[in-house]
């Protein structure tokens with residue numbers, strides 16, 4: 001076989017190791033680490049205060065759930081622009097439907113998850129059965145669902161129960177409860193992606209739909225599953241968001257879809273589908289949560305958030321995007 | 327056992343502008359290898375797609391195990407034991423070898439992948455195509471084209487099949503790997519599977535086939551036991567005329583040195599530096615086993631790959647180590663992976679052909695469609711390109727016709743140095759001899775040509791002298807004489823006396 005090793009003064013092996021790191025989603029963690037170090041040594045920020053850590057972790061939960069769903073959809077070669085509006089609708093409905101009655105808490109949570117699944121199913125059907133482009137389908141859904149949320153209530157409304165508020169503030173040691181929900185979701189998605197036939201098929205469909213079909217893969221259920229996963233996770237995120245803010249708002253989740261896509265992309269997942277790692281997306285979520293936190297801690301104007309995000313996205317893509325081997 | 331494992335009855339299929347299949351009837355018996363032959367664009371792959379449910383016929387039916395059957399999707403055909411390896415690779419480059427072999431046939435227990443069973447199955451299938459040493463976790467895109475093809479074949483073998491269809495599996499294989507493929511094909515047929523085998527390498531026919539069918543312009547020309555056919559007869563029926571495959575001695579190169587390669591080491595290679603001088607009018611062949619480094623050498627000359635030391639001069643001037651530098655210096659490469667490196671599949675046939683030199687077909691800064699079409703017609707005439715017209719998207723052309731386009735576009739630029747990497751792979755026999763003629767003509771007009779090929783007869787027949795590669799290094803040079811084939815093999819295998 002051709003020799004793979006390249007001893008003589010060549011950059012190839014180091015590049016290869018680097019691209020391996022990128023492939024496995026490790027690259028974004030390098031920035032996360034750097035940022036953590038910087039915050040640790042920046043004077044008087046109190047980054048490691050247990051209160052601050054809890055705030056960072058809790059803040060990551062909603063975005064994390066949505067980004068997980070996005071990760072799954074993007075792996076399958078799609079995109080889900082409707083996640084933000086789904087979070088808005090489910091969080092608003094949680095507050096409005098529970099409206100302070102403890103007995104309604106559990107049924108409403110279940111209903112929100114089912115509602116998320118239903119919206120995902122609609123996205124998935126339009127994409128896989130009607131064969132419409134995901135970008136347009138989910139863009140349409142974004143407006144549609146936002147519109148529904150506004151008809152439910154154009155102003156902040158409803159009220160969650162004390163149980164929900166308590167849950168969102170509860171901690172297990174230093175770890176806030178909402179973050180544990182995220183951890184459980186990450187584990188579940190990991191299991192689906194890495195250990196089930198459906199996960200394999202998702203990578204294949206995202207990589208090349210025609211090739212997957214030729215190998216006997218049923219493309220439709222694979223894509224439906226991806227969008228339903230995204231919807232369910234958005235529903236859960238909606239409930240967590242409602243619990244945290246205590247009342248419902250018709251704009252609660254707006255912009256989340258872009259944050260989620262950002263997390264996925266800076267985690268090294270290809271927007272073309274078929275390639276990406278969960279570790280990377282989780283790193284992307286961590287990075288976004290840290291940026292927000294850093295701006296608060298360093299008492300920079302909050303208007304800087306977008307500026308910093310923009311710079312980081314471009315830098316991350318420039319450095320970390322996997323270049324196809326020539 | 328059924329009489330016909332897989333067959334077609336009166337199958338017709340048209341695309342806009344072409345009738346790809348015209349009343350095709352075919353019967354493949356269990357336990358026999360059935361060769362399907364025909365020129366580029368004859369309709370072989372279209373027939374495969376219909377037989378496997380990837381496309382549906384306009385008229386006629388598919389016969390599975392003696393019964394007329396409607397196949398709605400490849401999955402349905404797979405369910406009936408009809409397992410294809412399509413002409414276009416369908417391995418997913420980003421997935422591991424293990425996942426590719428088991429795609430669509432994952433083993434699971436209680437909903438989760440049964441990793442032990444998966445490994446075992448993949449190992450067994452890979453061992454049958456001589457890839458037992460390949461680590462299962464390797465990303466498939468990192469493999470050579472030949473190994474990717476074998477992974478794809480392993481995927482098919484891992485399934486239990488009553489019919490195995492191989493569409494030009496040998497187009498990227500040679501040497502040991504081709505031998506391994508032949509062995510496994512014979513073994514599978516011996517187990518009672520019907521094998522449909524498509525190839526343009528006619529030497530494979532007597533070695534493998536029990537029966538054969540020749541297609542021309544979508545019609546069955548003839549069909550029968552392989553023993554009834556000589557290669558001459560096959561060629562006559564495929565092409566409709568005689569094709570001579572003799573190589574006259576080339577005119578001795580007269581010009582001065584055009585290409586000078588000194589101390590060249592490609593990035594990532596640990597082989598000793600390579601030297602080469604090619605004169606105007608000279609054709610130098612590169613021989614060696616797959617993976618011996620011929621393609622890498624050519625890609626380095628063409629600036630598509632970095633060099634860690636050494637230089638390339640054309641006409642006495644140093645060439646910059648980049649693609650644009652090489653093209654500016656008059657170096658053109660017809661790459662091996664034509665589909666990835668040589669074509670823009672969404673452009674039309676004519677647009678691809680003229681892409682390399684748009685000045686030829688434009689005036690006043692605008693591309694003239696009429697001239698572009700004229701250029702296409704010229705090449706269609708020359709190489710026998712089969713397309714519905716200059717405006718047909720390249721993606722829709724048959725595999726071999728795509729190859730012809732990729733070659734034509736570089737023949738048009740009249741470079742000073744022309745590098746050809748496996749130029750006749752997947753190309754039918756008529757076009758092959760035409761490509762030989764053109765290469766000779768180009769050399770006679772003063773071009774310096776380097777050609778790499780796994781077909782020994784081709785390198786020896788065309789070239790003035792042959793450089794033999796082994797393990798990334800040039801291990802010898804062989805001149806045209808009656809024993810050159812044997813000497814090249816010894817050098818390539820490292821058994822030189």
Ligand SMILES: Nc1ncnc2c1ncn2[C@@H]1O[C@H](COP(=O)(O)OP(=O)(O)OP(=O)(O)O)[C@@H](O)[C@H]1O
Nearest residue numbers: 341346366367368369370371372722723724725726
């Ligand atoms: N999707 C398509 N749209 C339009 N024309 C097509 C399409 N697929 C195939 N054709 C045409 O059908 C004809 C037969 O093509 P096919 O791929 O079956 O040839 P082939 O015998 O396999 O050739 P090769 O040896 O080059 O692989 C060609 O003229 C091709 O251009």
Ligand SMILES: [Mg+2]
Nearest residue numbers: 371413724725
């Ligand atoms: Mg074909």
